[in-house]
Amino acid sequence: MNTDSRITVLIVDNDAWVRRGMKDILEAAPDIVVVAEAEDGDQVAAKVTRFRPHVVLMDLKMTRVGGLEATRELMSMPNPPKVIAMTAFDVDGVVVEAVEAGAHSFMRKDGAPEDFQQAVRVVASDHALFSRDSLRAIVASAPRQQVPDQAALSVLTDREREVLAELATGLGNSDIAARMYLGETTIKSHISSLFSKLGVNNRVSASLVAYRCGLVT
Structure with a gap:
């Protein structure tokens, strides 16, 4: 190589x-x-x-x-x-x-x-x-005072919540796109938007929000 x-x-x-x-x-x-x-x-x-x-x-x-x-x-x-x-x-x-x-x-x-x-x-x-x-x-x-409540997800659209739930399972963009019957570019756009709304800068931090808020269990 x-x-x-x-x-x-x-x-x-x-x-x-x-x-x-x-x-x-x-x-x-x-x-x-x-x-x-x-x-x-x-x-x-x-x-x-x-x-x-x-x-x-x-x-x-x-x-x-x-x-x-x-x-x-x-x-x-x-x-x-x-x-x-x-x-x-x-x-x-x-x-x-x-x-x-x-x-x-x-x-x-x-x-x-x-x-x-x-x-x-x-x-x-x-x-x-x-x-x-x-x-x-x-x-x-995680320290309890850092755990957000359900209100953390209220800033997301329904579609962004769906994307976040899939992302939190460890799926990549192409796999999420296939599962949701959407284009990969659309998935990237949703991820960028939900990162901004949640105040996170990577997929793991976003996944933590999903787990803490009970979006995935």
């Missing part, structure tokens, strides 16, 4: 052995290449500016600057890369905040190699990767 067509990845972790292992796992796939590594969150913005990776594999717990802060910084940049949050633990408050800051997926570090490869492919194609169980765990871990 031509190098220019491969998905480029930045690995951020303060453990050199983890970085080496992740690099070996990802580069075992012919369509993925690791272009840079960082040992702490304070190096991430500079590495992204220099290497322009498609995806950042981000450890959330680091020594100087954590992955949450680094993710927030990335999301403030023009055309930020997709972020996969990594943790050695199950879902907790930091994972919730990382998702709401813009992370497209989260993975436990003890996940299967093929799961990491697939996560990189999915988020690089502009989709979020969260199972229903993961989303439920994230919602359950």
Whole structure:
């Protein structure tokens, strides 16, 4: 495969052995290449500016600057890369905040190699990767004061609610379009509109609203 067509990845972790292992796992796939590594969150913005990776594999717990802060910084940049949050633990408050800051997926570090490869492919194609169980765990871990009530959905049209419900199951735009018998461009327009109305900037945050409000269970 031509190098220019491969998905480029930045690995951020303060453990050199983890970085080496992740690099070996990802580069075992012919369509993925690791272009840079960082040992702490304070190096991430500079590495992204220099290497322009498609995806950042981000450890959330680091020594100087954590992955949450680094993710927030990335999301403030023009055309930020997709972020996969990594943790050695199950879902907790930091994972919730990382998702709401813009992370497209989260993975436990003890996940299967093929799961990491697939996560990189999915988020690089502009989709979020969260199972229903993961989303439920994230919602359950969210601070109660952040949980909106049904009024959060009142700003949406009926069609936008339908699109949000499908989006929250993890479907991509083409699959949603097929299920709703609409064009993909129309689906993209509905998603852009509901993002704006809900005050979210990614599919995962929108999915969280859907779960919290009981639109999907």
